Amino acid sequence: MRVKFRIAVYSAEGKKLNREDFITRKSALHRGIRYVVEFKYLEATKWLMLAQDCMEKYLLLGLLYLSLGQEREGREFLKEAQNHRRITDYLFLVEKPEDGLKIIIEKPEAFLPDSLLS
Numbered sequence: 001m002r003v004k005f006r007i008a009v010y011s012a013e014g015k016k017l018n019r020e021d022f023i024t025r026k027s028a029l030h031r032g033i034r035y036v037v038e039f040k041y042l043e044a045t046k047w048l049m050l051a052q053d054c055m056e057k058y059l060l061l062g063l064l065y066l067s068l069g070q071e072r073e074g075r076e077f078l079k080e081a082q083n084h085r086r087i088t089d090y091l092f093l094v095e096k097p098e099d100g101l102k103i104i105i106e107k108p109e110a111f112l113p114d115s116l117l118s
Contacts, residue, residue, distance in 0.1 A: 004066065005094045005095060006067070010090065014091075054084050054087045055085060055087070056090065060092065062075065065077060078109070
């Protein structure tokens with residue numbers, strides 16, 4: 001599957017999280033995040049849609065849709081994320097290794113450069 005950028009998840013301490021960090025977590029949100037770190041974006045969207053409303057759910061859905069080329073839907077989810085509170089301390093990064101780009105997304109209204117979306 002061709003995506004515009006990758007999404008990485010880090011702990012508050014700066015450790016890049018992987019599948020094993022989420023394997024024992026059973027909530028829909030954590031399963032969705034697990035599929036994000038496994039690079040299974042379509043499966044991640046399914047679990048995130050089932051997750052409780054929180055900023056992380058909508059932020060990740062927005063980033064997933066943007067990475068898959070669904071800009072209008074992605075921006076709608078990012079806008080919705082502003083209406084919810086954060087429930088985890090995870091950091092989300094968008095990466096485009098071929099261009100050497102790594103951007104930490106701290107707020108849903110974060111600016112994403114056009115080069116990332118092309």
